[in-house]
Amino acid sequence: MKPNARSTRWIQALLVALILVPVVATVAEEPQRVAERSEIDAKYLWATERIFPDNQAWEAAFADLEKKMPEVAACKGTLGKSADSLLKALKLQDTFEPQLEKVYVYTSLLSDQDTRDGTNQAMKQRSFSMFVKYGQEMSWFTPELTSIPFETIDSWMRENPDLALYRQYFDNVFRQKKYVLTPREEELIAMAGEVRSAPGKAYNFLSNADIKFPSITDENGNTVELDEQAFYKYMRSTDRRVRKDAYEAIVGTYANYRNTGAALLNGAVQNHIFSVKARGYDSCLQASLFGSNIPTAVYQTLVDTVNDNLPLLHRYQDIRKRVLKLDDGVHAYDLFAPLVEKQEIDYTYEDAVKVITDALGPLGDEYLGIMTKGFGSRWVDVYPNKGKRGGAYSSGTYLTEPFILMNYHGTFEDASTLAHEMGHSMHSYLSKKNQPYVYGDYDIFCAEVASTCNEIIFQNNVMDRTTDPRKKLFLLVEFLEGFRGTVFRQTMFSEFEQKIHEMAEAGQPLTADSMGAAYGEIMKKYYGPSYTHDDLVDNYWLRIPHFYYNFYVYKYSTSYCAATNIAARIMAGEPGAVDAYLSFLKGGSHKYPIDLLKGARVDMTSPKPYQDAMKLFEEMLDKTEEVLTQIGS
Numbered sequence: 001m002k003p004n005a006r007s008t009r010w011i012q013a014l015l016v017a018l019i020l021v022p023v024v025a026t027v028a029e030e031p032q033r034v035a036e037r038s039e040i041d042a043k044y045l046w047a048t049e050r051i052f053p054d055n056q057a058w059e060a061a062f063a064d065l066e067k068k069m070p071e072v073a074a075c076k077g078t079l080g081k082s083a084d085s086l087l088k089a090l091k092l093q094d095t096f097e098p099q100l101e102k103v104y105v106y107t108s109l110l111s112d113q114d115t116r117d118g119t120n121q122a123m124k125q126r127s128f129s130m131f132v133k134y135g136q137e138m139s140w141f142t143p144e145l146t147s148i149p150f151e152t153i154d155s156w157m158r159e160n161p162d163l164a165l166y167r168q169y170f171d172n173v174f175r176q177k178k179y180v181l182t183p184r185e186e187e188l189i190a191m192a193g194e195v196r197s198a199p200g201k202a203y204n205f206l207s208n209a210d211i212k213f214p215s216i217t218d219e220n221g222n223t224v225e226l227d228e229q230a231f232y233k234y235m236r237s238t239d240r241r242v243r244k245d246a247y248e249a250i251v252g253t254y255a256n257y258r259n260t261g262a263a264l265l266n267g268a269v270q271n272h273i274f275s276v277k278a279r280g281y282d283s284c285l286q287a288s289l290f291g292s293n294i295p296t297a298v299y300q301t302l303v304d305t306v307n308d309n310l311p312l313l314h315r316y317q318d319i320r321k322r323v324l325k326l327d328d329g330v331h332a333y334d335l336f337a338p339l340v341e342k343q344e345i346d347y348t349y350e351d352a353v354k355v356i357t358d359a360l361g362p363l364g365d366e367y368l369g370i371m372t373k374g375f376g377s378r379w380v381d382v383y384p385n386k387g388k389r390g391g392a393y394s395s396g397t398y399l400t401e402p403f404i405l406m407n408y409h410g411t412f413e414d415a416s417t418l419a420h421e422m423g424h425s426m427h428s429y430l431s432k433k434n435q436p437y438v439y440g441d442y443d444i445f446c447a448e449v450a451s452t453c454n455e456i457i458f459q460n461n462v463m464d465r466t467t468d469p470r471k472k473l474f475l476l477v478e479f480l481e482g483f484r485g486t487v488f489r490q491t492m493f494s495e496f497e498q499k500i501h502e503m504a505e506a507g508q509p510l511t512a513d514s515m516g517a518a519y520g521e522i523m524k525k526y527y528g529p530s531y532t533h534d535d536l537v538d539n540y541w542l543r544i545p546h547f548y549y550n551f552y553v554y555k556y557s558t559s560y561c562a563a564t565n566i567a568a569r570i571m572a573g574e575p576g577a578v579d580a581y582l583s584f585l586k587g588g589s590h591k592y593p594i595d596l597l598k599g600a601r602v603d604m605t606s607p608k609p610y611q612d613a614m615k616l617f618e619e620m621l622d623k624t625e626e627v628l629t630q631i632g633s
């Protein structure tokens with residue numbers, strides 16, 4: 001069964017949000033005693049009782065939904081009868097779905113606050129099952145809706161203003177219709193679903209379960225077992241021998257499976273090509289961008305502008321080579337190595353809230369007022385506790401507040417993460433407050449803009465107020481690394497993705513050798529003359545799961561560029577910039593992502609936002625060089 005687009009939209013957004021959540025190091029340097037949740041002051045715990053006062057209230061809501069679901073499903077066969085019957089069906093969904101999401105979110109938050117609690121896990125499972133059931137019950141909806149001629153709906157909308165509210169929604173559903181096939185063809189494609197998902201599933205098992213990495217000796221002479229989580233930890237080691245050993249152990253192990261990996265990735269690419277050919281898309285790229293209605297020119301402009309500015313990344317690597325005294329060049333295992341010793345820039349939670357609030361001052365009273373209320377009314381679950389899920393995220397629904405999970409230890413990175421998650425929460429809050437349910441969520445293309453914008457404003461504010469050159473250098477490098485990792489690196493991955501899709505579309509075989517050669521060429525192009533390429537790097541693509549998602553990672557880069565633009569305008573005090581940004585935050589999905597961003601004065605179809613982002617990177621490089629000279633490094 002094919003679940004309908006509306007009911008699954010939110011849960012897809014949830015799953016994607018979990019992928020996007022930055023991985024925050026939750027392991028403290030010193031082994032600290034982690035508190036039981038019951039020991040933490042209630043003011044640092046999120047206010048789930050405002051969703052449901054207790055589990056009994058949740059049970060009542062759950063039972064109510066079970067009772068009402070057949071009513072919503074009973075609209076089957078009525079949509080095309082009249083404007084009123086269509087409106088009735090839409091309104092029923094707009095009432096039912098937010099309740100369903102609320103029931104789900106309550107259990108999701110409870111289960112994350114203590115993953116050891118069996119009751120919470122069972123409740124979460126039950127609400128998830130209800131979601132799936134609803135999707136199945138409503139699978140008729142989109143096909144029935146799109147079987148009504150659009151002209152009919154259009155005339156109904158002109159007569160009925162309540163129905164006209166759904167114009168953007170209808171436009172979005174009907175624009176996808178041209179790629180929907182006959183019922184029999186759709187059935188055949190659905191029948192192949194299990195087969196088509198096999199490469200991705202097999203890769204998942206390979207990389208998460210079957211593959212075993214060898215041990216290495218760490219900086220202190222201890223034998224440590226490697227896993228995927230340990231990769232970045234050791235890539236940030238100040239001991240080059242440890243970095244090299246860890247890189248060779250992990251990428252070298254993947255390389256042992258290079259033919260299997262190539263066959264699996266080829267399978268995934270062929271799967272995308274199958275969709276393109278079966279449904280009549282122009283290309284894999286166009287098919288992937290179509291979902292968010294993004295023109296392929298946006299993608300191409302990003303890639304072209306990043307390529308034009310590769311000399312900046314080369315310059316950054318020259319600095320890396322010089323400062324770290326890497327006479328044989330920057331190897332792949334040196335790319336993440338810290339350029340400066342870690343600086344203690346610590347914040348208590350209260351300090352962090354204050355600094356974030358001060359930094360975001362230019363966003364004005366409306367924004368600050370809501371944010372301050374959020375901080376003060378327990379949106380945030382602040383500290384780690386026994387059994388709590390790691391990392392950080394923002395989560396909520398149309399009928400709840402946008403809660404934030406943190407594992408706050410008091411570092412600069414934690415404070416930065418808090419600013420980031422608050423950006424998501426404020427975007428959610430303002431969209432829900434200002435949009436009807438049908439447009440209350442924002443598209444994944446826009447999802448990282450508000451969070452990154454907050455993070456950049458926060459980091460700049462801290463940087464401006466830091467006078468100690470070593471601390472300043474640490475912050476500058478944090479920025480450069482964030483930019484490299486998000487804009488350059490994700491665009492580079494994206495370029496590899498495009499390359500292998502084009503190769504396959506042109507009928508060229510995708511093998512470990514052909515993909516390895518493509519990857520190696522792109523690495524050399526990106527990192528430039530100071531970079532020394534090792535043959536092993538040609539196998540690095542094997543450890544990136546995103547290549548199975550079909551053009552996903554470029555969104556990290558576009559979001560980041562949009563956010564730097566908005567942040568720069570706000571920090572420069574450009575007249576009207578704050579209002580333009582607020583209208584974007586309040587916009588939900590009532591327009592397509594590109595149009596919403598245009599409202600925030602960022603035209604993603606032109607090279608300007610990407611060029612401006614590059615200018616900012618260049619300025620930060622200049623400042624870094626200045627401080628390096630100042631401290632004689």
Ligand SMILES: [Zn+2]
Pocket residue numbers: 020021022420424448451
């Ligand atoms: Zn985020």
